[in-house]
Amino acid sequence: MDVMGDKATLLETGRFVQPADFSESAGDLSQPMDRDETGEAAEEARQRLAAQTGDVEAMSVLGALLLRRGDLDGAEPHLRAATAAGDRAAANNLGVLLHQRGYAEDAAGWWRIAAVAGSAAAAHALGRHHRERGDEPAAEYWLRQSAEQGHALGAYALADLLEHRGDTGAEQWMRTAAERGHREAAYRLARALDRRLGPEGDVGDDHGAGAEAEQWYRQAAARGHRRAALHLGAILERRGALKEAGRWYLTSAKDGEARAACALGFLLRDAGDTESAAVWWLRAAQDGDGNAANALGALHAERGEPQTAERWYRAAMDAGDDNGAYNLGLLCAEQGRTAQAEQWYRRAAYAGHREAANALAILLLQGGDAAGAEPWFSKAAEAGSVDAAFNLGILFAGRDEEAVALRWYERAAAAGHTEAALQVGIARLRDGDEAEAERHLRCAAGGGSAEAAYRLATVLDARRPPVPAHSLGEPVHTEKSECEEWYERAASQGHRRAQVRVGMLAAARGDVVEAARWYREAAEAGSRNGAFNLGLLLAREGSDPEAAVWWARAADAGHGRAALRLALVYARRGELAEGQRWADRAVALGPAEVSERAARLRDALREELTA
Numbered sequence: 001m002d003v004m005g006d007k008a009t010l011l012e013t014g015r016f017v018q019p020a021d022f023s024e025s026a027g028d029l030s031q032p033m034d035r036d037e038t039g040e041a042a043e044e045a046r047q048r049l050a051a052q053t054g055d056v057e058a059m060s061v062l063g064a065l066l067l068r069r070g071d072l073d074g075a076e077p078h079l080r081a082a083t084a085a086g087d088r089a090a091a092n093n094l095g096v097l098l099h100q101r102g103y104a105e106d107a108a109g110w111w112r113i114a115a116v117a118g119s120a121a122a123a124h125a126l127g128r129h130h131r132e133r134g135d136e137p138a139a140e141y142w143l144r145q146s147a148e149q150g151h152a153l154g155a156y157a158l159a160d161l162l163e164h165r166g167d168t169g170a171e172q173w174m175r176t177a178a179e180r181g182h183r184e185a186a187y188r189l190a191r192a193l194d195r196r197l198g199p200e201g202d203v204g205d206d207h208g209a210g211a212e213a214e215q216w217y218r219q220a221a222a223r224g225h226r227r228a229a230l231h232l233g234a235i236l237e238r239r240g241a242l243k244e245a246g247r248w249y250l251t252s253a254k255d256g257e258a259r260a261a262c263a264l265g266f267l268l269r270d271a272g273d274t275e276s277a278a279v280w281w282l283r284a285a286q287d288g289d290g291n292a293a294n295a296l297g298a299l300h301a302e303r304g305e306p307q308t309a310e311r312w313y314r315a316a317m318d319a320g321d322d323n324g325a326y327n328l329g330l331l332c333a334e335q336g337r338t339a340q341a342e343q344w345y346r347r348a349a350y351a352g353h354r355e356a357a358n359a360l361a362i363l364l365l366q367g368g369d370a371a372g373a374e375p376w377f378s379k380a381a382e383a384g385s386v387d388a389a390f391n392l393g394i395l396f397a398g399r400d401e402e403a404v405a406l407r408w409y410e411r412a413a414a415a416g417h418t419e420a421a422l423q424v425g426i427a428r429l430r431d432g433d434e435a436e437a438e439r440h441l442r443c444a445a446g447g448g449s450a451e452a453a454y455r456l457a458t459v460l461d462a463r464r465p466p467v468p469a470h471s472l473g474e475p476v477h478t479e480k481s482e483c484e485e486w487y488e489r490a491a492s493q494g495h496r497r498a499q500v501r502v503g504m505l506a507a508a509r510g511d512v513v514e515a516a517r518w519y520r521e522a523a524e525a526g527s528r529n530g531a532f533n534l535g536l537l538l539a540r541e542g543s544d545p546e547a548a549v550w551w552a553r554a555a556d557a558g559h560g561r562a563a564l565r566l567a568l569v570y571a572r573r574g575e576l577a578e579g580q581r582w583a584d585r586a587v588a589l590g591p592a593e594v595s596e597r598a599a600r601l602r603d604a605l606r607e608e609l610t611a
Contacts, residue, residue: 230252249263288319294323345360518530535554
């Protein structure tokens with residue numbers, strides 16, 4: 001009798017016991033649509049009648065129906081009868097039945113018969129059987145037979161086997177399985193493409209491996225793969241498509257993916273919905289996600305609930321997240337519990353947490369244990385902590401080991417540390433390497449350092465040609481130079497010397513209002529030069545009493561010229577004793593030319609007083 005064709009049933013592909021590490025390879029590709037109970041009963045009755053007349057196909061289908069229902073005793077005689085008549089689908093399903101009864105070797109015998117007869121599903125099942133028993137050559141042979149017949153599960157299982165061996169042909173078969181709709185194959189293919197981009201690769205690019213990886217993630221996620229939905233959400237979040245990212249995170253989280261629930265929580269928090277974020281973090285934390293437990297801890301710490309925060313940080317630590325111990329250290333440090341903070345920092349640092357190692361070193365340094373701090377700074381820096389590298393620079397600079405300090409500053413600066421770039425820029429200026437100094441100062445200034453912006457401005461200022469004067473001696477009004485823009489950036493960040501310099505440049509342009517504004521801002525922040533210059537500006541505008549107020553403030557802060565100006569003001573008013581007092585102060589404050597002029601004025605006032 002001719003062998004009949006396969007019956008595309010659930011049992012053909014999906015009722016083979018899978019090893020634990022093949023968890024997403026269930027046969028969902030050839031399953032029939034579920035019927036309602038009435039329709040299935042009618043179908044069963046029809047197939048029974050046909051089977052009773054000796055219809056081999058009906059026997060096979062009836063056996064499959066009963067097997068799907070779990071009626072092994074009822075299914076077996078029908079499957080055996082159909083198998084004896086040469087039905088390869090029945091032989092395959094008989095193998096499934098025997099495998100479920102625990103007769104693996106008998107099952108393999110029937111799968112072999114069906115596979116030899118051309119059943120791709122049986123070849124797949126047989127290949128899996130051999131792989132479970134460690135016979136990889138036999139497993140590869142039968143899985144390849146299945147895959148080459150277009151069986152998606154066979155292609156996936158073959159790809160998995162080849163990948164396990166490190167065979168380059170694995171990706172081809174994984175792609176074949178994915179193209180045939182196998183969701184786990186699509187996910188694993190996406191992960192392989194993702195890894196090819198590197199740990200920081202942007203898989204959201206619209207070209208190359210990134211775009212292809214996203215395509216496969218999307219296909220697997222659409223078929224209900226929760227980890228694919230998680231990764232797709234991450235891609236979309238990096239791209240800024242937060243609404244769609246949130247939808248995929250939600251899909252994945254509802255399917256039980258704790259990491260997706262955690263990520264969804266962060267999205268909601270960033271959108272201002274802290275309460276909803278806490279709900280998803282709680283769900284993820286209860287499923288063992290340490291990151292979510294840390295987020296809950298931070299949330300309760302912000303709310304002033306340290307005991308609850310500590311409980312969640314401990315939960316994170318119990319989940320294997322070293323950030324839990326680090327955050328416990330931070331919490332204890334904020335509460336002044338230094339000994340406990342050190343304990344938790346040490347625990348996290350010994351586990352390899354670089355920021356905990358840096359925090360531990362800072363704690364030891366604050367306690368006066370510089371020798372104990374240095375190795376922890378070094379450990380953190382070697383592990384990639386930019387702050388630790390900068391702190392090592394400070395540590396060695398404090399010991400006057402400038403060369404070693406500079407090496408650490410350079411390392412931190414290369415990683416984007418703003419203050420480290422400033423220190424390198426200052427060192428290069430000191431060495432006379434202006435070009436290298438400018439490069440580092442620009443980096444630091446661009447990173448927000450007011451001091452770097454001021455120093456960069458001074459470097460550029462020194463290169464400017466002299467400003468040409470008007471024929472009557474008045475300054476020529478020019479556009480703002482780059483150096484003035486950097487001065488203004490530093491000034492707007494509260495840098496007092498930059499504020500004074502911006503005021504001077506504004507005054508040179510003839511913009512008295514702007515100059516006064518910056519002088520006043522610097523003076524009110526405590527700049528004696530700002531106060532002195534503001535006094536000069538006010539005096540030129542005829543506001544001598546107010547000018548004297550600002551000069552007095554500058555003189556009290558140690559400004560010699562301001563003291564001399566006050567001495568002259570009081571001398572002109574005829575208040576000779578007060579003038580002599582300020583002249584004495586100017587002599588003491590200097591500089592030399594001021595002291596000399598103040599001494600002459602003081603002597604003249606003394607003569608007037610004694611005349």
